Amino acid sequence: MNKTVNINLANTLFHIDDDAYNKLRRYLESIKRSFAGTKGSDEIIADIEARIAELFLEKMENERQVITHKEVDQVIDVMGQPEDYMVDEDIFEDDPKRTHAEPSPKAKKLYRDIDHKYIGGVCAGLEHYLGLDALWIRIIFLLLAVFTSGFGLIAYILLWILVPEAATTSQKLDMRGEPVNISNIERKVKEGFDDVADKVKNVDYEKVGNKVKSSSKTFFDTIGDIILFLFKVFGKFIGILLIIIGASTLIGLFFGLFTVGMFDAVHFPGVDFYEIVNTTGAPVWVVSILLFFAVGIPFFFVLYLGLKILVNNLKSIGNIAKFSLLGLWLISVGALIALGIRQAAEFSNTGSVHEQDQLVLENVTDTLVIRMKNPGYEYTRDDIHFGRMSFAYDKDDNRVLISDEVHINVKKAEDSVVSLSIRKDSNGSSSRTARDRAKNITYGYELLGNEIILDEYLITDISNKARNQEVTTTIHIPEGSMVRFEESTRYHIGRGIANDKDYYRSSIVGHIWLMGKDGELKCQDCLDEDNDEERNGNGKIIINEDGIDIDIKDAQDSFEMKINEDGIKVKAGN
Structure with missing residues (x-):
């Protein structure tokens, strides 16, 4: 059983074993003695303690874990001993002498460089x-902002928010990808002081770790x-593909929300289409916002x-933001589903009404002619369609819904009177x-x-919306009457x-x-296909693999034309 103590290291509370605490205390005291009388020593010590706290946090699995000798030794191995990393003025010569092993190169992490920033330090960090x-990098962001409808600006703002x-x-x-140890911390702090700035700036610290360990690698290591x-x-x-897809979609949704959904600044056909089909009562801007969140959040x-x-070290947006966005997405999707169910219910039932009239013809023996009335002079149609329903304007410039979903049927009358029935659905x-x-x-x-x-179009008020309205006109014709x-x-x-020609x-x-x-309708002027030769003066038209053979003959003259692979042959005579 070991005694533990609580320590405050860089404003972070740690539970540490008593023996490990003594070793860490001696280690920090030796570092303080090494930097005694050095300019900026307080800042150097503070940064070293902050780095040690970061290393402890990386090794801890939970906040109640106790730090032992093992964790302290591992931190000391990373940070190094004070006597091994003395960065004093005498080492800034042409050939600096080092008594420790050269550290291996370290992967860079993305941060915003606030020391060289113009706005948020994003470009300097990149x-x-x-x-x-x-x-x-600044030029690229500027070009993206100008030529991609604001993508560069949105990308910059997101990086500003998410990158620490x-x-x-x-x-x-x-x-900068430099090892975070005592030597580099001391050097970095000293760079801030004018009396050593000129000496430090000429030292190339990035030579560390540039040697390739080719001799120690096997063939399989290289393949790996x-x-x-x-x-x-x-x-x-x-990652780049996901960024392009996500950013492009968000830009499109953002543009659509604030131009079409919110202010109707741009006239899109989709807005009129929504007016035709919508019966939920939800304004277009409400649906636009719901769609923005339902599609935009994913x-x-x-x-x-x-x-x-x-970006390896990208700052998390936090659990509060994640769960808030999840809740907002669920609410939006739920609201859209409810509106969709309500909308679908508008097509769940079909209702019909019937109208029937008897027609008094001037001459019942004349052929009954059926034609459509062309309303082109009375109605001007829009290009916005839902099925065959569209907007139109009458001669008084009143907006109505118009559809050519009009059908004509013919049936035999029960008596000798022509009648007409109209069914509206x-x-x-x-x-x-x-x-x-x-x-x-x-x-x-x-x-x-x-x-x-008959009217070619059915008309209804725009308040009735598009609900598959259609009209079927059935004309009842007495037996023996002619119709065209x-x-x-x-x-x-x-x-x-029904007709005898199966047309x-x-x-x-x-x-x-x-x-x-x-x-059944009997055709009175259709050619009898079986007697074509007799009806045309024994003429014939043959189309087969040999070509086209046209032969027309009557009592006075004849005409023959053949078209095949040899060309066209025409023969006429009396």
Whole structure:
């Protein structure tokens, strides 16, 4: 059982074994004696104690751990003995004499160099970390800020926030990749004094560790180093890729939030699209903020992960910030899900209303002509679409919703009267809501002589939103009556109109049809494919692997044309 004591080292509380404490105390006293009478000795001692505290913290697994002889010995091995690291004026000669082994090179850590800063010291710190002049780094940030919509500015601000500043002597040595021991701490402090500055600046301390240990490496050690280097390069590439992805997404979201969502400074089609489909009552700026947090927070952590990969000592944003962002993300995602469910409910039910009229034709024996009314002179359509629904303006410049989701069907009438039925459909959160929305659809027709002129578009107020509104017009024709569909109906013919030619939808257009007894339309002017030769004066058209053979003959003259691999042959005669 050993006695422990509490010590305050660099304003940090440690629990230390009594024997280890005595050894550490003797070690620090010997260091103080070594620097007695030296300018800046108090600052040197303070930095040494701060470095020892950092080493203790790195070796401790928890705050209640007791420091023993083992940890003290390890710290002394790192820091060195005072007599081994005397940096006095007599060592700053052309050939400095050293009695200790040359330390191995140390990896640099990224800090903000506040001693040479213009704004936040980011570029000056990157100069030490990358080995690139700070002037070029500042130019790169400036070009990125100008030509990438502010990416350089955002990257600089993030580095300013996340990268710690080199405040202590040990941090400044870490920033330069120099070992943090008594010798370098003393040297760094002395560099601040004018009487030794001129002597220190000519000493090249970066010669330490430049010799390659090639003689002691085996072949497999070399292969391992190469593989490790490739993994490090790949990791840095992944880090850069994550930074680009995260930063680009955040910039786009930030720009969209404050231009479209908040102020509507830029007119984007998506805003009008939102107005067509939205029935949740949530303003576009609220949805924009929710989307910004729901999408932006994950990409912020993508950016942060990329920085962690590239910067070894990147300052943590803290657990409070992490959990706050997580909570904000969960709230945003939950709110968007709730709005999405409410929005989806608007399409869960379909409601229909029916209207039916009898038509009085001027001459029941004439062919019934069906065509569409072209409203192009009455309505001006926008390019904003949700399905086939879009915004439009009437002749009084009132904004409405307009759709060409209009279909035409033909059926056999039960009596000798032509009648017309109109079915209006719409979606809604309930059947009643859907029916009410269907009732609000405006759709009409007119009868001129034997022409039924149908509206090409259905109209509804913008308050009804886009809810798959459509209109189906069914025309009931008596048996034996003739009907013809004009070209304007081509894209509105409904499915399933029975006819003896099995024509599908638009193919019905342009022909004259007779309503049969079985409710099937009989074509009156369609060519009989089996009798094409008789109808064309025994002429023929043959298309096969030999080419195209056109032969037209009648009682008075003949015409023949052949097209094949030999060319074109034309023959005409009386």
